[in-house]
Amino acid sequence: MAHNNTHRAFGRAVTPVGTAGRALRGTGGAAVLGTVLLGSAFAAGPAQAAPAASPAAPAISAQAAAPAAPAPAHATSVSTAEKLRWGSQGSAVEQLQSALNDHGDSLSVDGKFGKLTHGAVKDFQRSHDLKIDGVVGPETRGALNGSDAPVSGGGTSAPAPAKSAISSQQAIVDAARSQIGASYSWGTSKPGVSFDCSGLSSYAYEQAGIDLPRTSSQQVAAGTTISKSEAQPGDLVVWPGHLGIYAGGDTVIDAGRSPGAVTERTIWGSPTFVTFR
Missing domain, CATH: 1.10.101.10 (PGBD-like superfamily/PGBD)
Incomplete structure (x- = not known):
C-alpha cells in the first residue's frame, strides 16, 4: 500500500484537502487556488497574478473635508487725512x-x-x-479703520490746509460780504433781503458747498471750538446767542439786531471761535 508523503517540501504550498482541491488541479499537476498557481510544476510558464484587491474608497483629504472658512466681512477704510465734520461732502x-x-x-x-x-x-x-x-x-x-489702515499724507503732524480748503474758506467770506446791507430779520435767510445771524452763516457756507445746521446752537455743536490764534477767515465767531463769520484780523461779518443789518465790523468782547475745517 502506498503511503502518503507527510513531509512538506520547503517552499512548496500545500494543496487544500478535499474535492475542491482536486477539482482545481491544473495541467501538469500543479494545484491552482482561484487564479493563484501553487507549486512549481510550471517553472517555465508565467505565473498568474493575484487578483487586485477591491479598490479602497478614495481617501478624502483634510482640506477637502474641512468646510471652507468664511471670507472676512469687507471693512471700509476712511482713507482721507482731512477732518470730516458736519457739512463735509464727497x-x-x-x-x-x-x-x-x-x-x-x-x-x-x-x-x-x-x-x-x-x-x-x-x-x-x-x-x-x-x-x-x-x-x-x-x-x-x-x-x-481698526488702527491699522494707512492714512494718506503720512507722518504724525497735521497736514497743511489743502488749496481747495483755503478756497472754500475765502468763498465763505466772499459770500457773507456779498450780503452786506441786507436787513436783519429773525428766522430768515433771504439773499439780498434779510438774514438772522445763523441764516447768514448757513447761506455763506452753502455757497462754498458746505451744509450747516440751521440754528446757531446747532452750528456751534457741529463744529470744533478753537482759539483765536487758530482761527482762519471763514470760521465762526461765537457769542452767547449770536455768531458771525470771521473775516480775518479783528473783524467779523454778521447779521445783528444792532445795527439791524449785515455788516462787517470790529470783533467785540471775548467770543469763542468754531471751525468746520
Whole structure:
C-alpha cells in the first residue's frame, strides 16, 4: 500500500484537502487556488497574478473635508487725512458712512455729512471712549479703520490746509460780504433781503458747498471750538446767542439786531471761535 508523503517540501504550498482541491488541479499537476498557481510544476510558464484587491474608497483629504472658512466681512477704510465734520461732502464722506455701517449703523451712503452722520459719529466715539465732538479726526478715523489702515499724507503732524480748503474758506467770506446791507430779520435767510445771524452763516457756507445746521446752537455743536490764534477767515465767531463769520484780523461779518443789518465790523468782547475745517 502506498503511503502518503507527510513531509512538506520547503517552499512548496500545500494543496487544500478535499474535492475542491482536486477539482482545481491544473495541467501538469500543479494545484491552482482561484487564479493563484501553487507549486512549481510550471517553472517555465508565467505565473498568474493575484487578483487586485477591491479598490479602497478614495481617501478624502483634510482640506477637502474641512468646510471652507468664511471670507472676512469687507471693512471700509476712511482713507482721507482731512477732518470730516458736519457739512463735509464727497467720496471721503461716503467712505465714512460705509465704515459706520460696517460698525452697525444703517446710514444712507450719499456723501453728505449731515445730522444722521453726525449723530452716528458721536455714538461711535462714545462707544470707543473717544472725544465726543462729532468730528472725524486722526483718533476717530484710526478707530474706524481698526488702527491699522494707512492714512494718506503720512507722518504724525497735521497736514497743511489743502488749496481747495483755503478756497472754500475765502468763498465763505466772499459770500457773507456779498450780503452786506441786507436787513436783519429773525428766522430768515433771504439773499439780498434779510438774514438772522445763523441764516447768514448757513447761506455763506452753502455757497462754498458746505451744509450747516440751521440754528446757531446747532452750528456751534457741529463744529470744533478753537482759539483765536487758530482761527482762519471763514470760521465762526461765537457769542452767547449770536455768531458771525470771521473775516480775518479783528473783524467779523454778521447779521445783528444792532445795527439791524449785515455788516462787517470790529470783533467785540471775548467770543469763542468754531471751525468746520
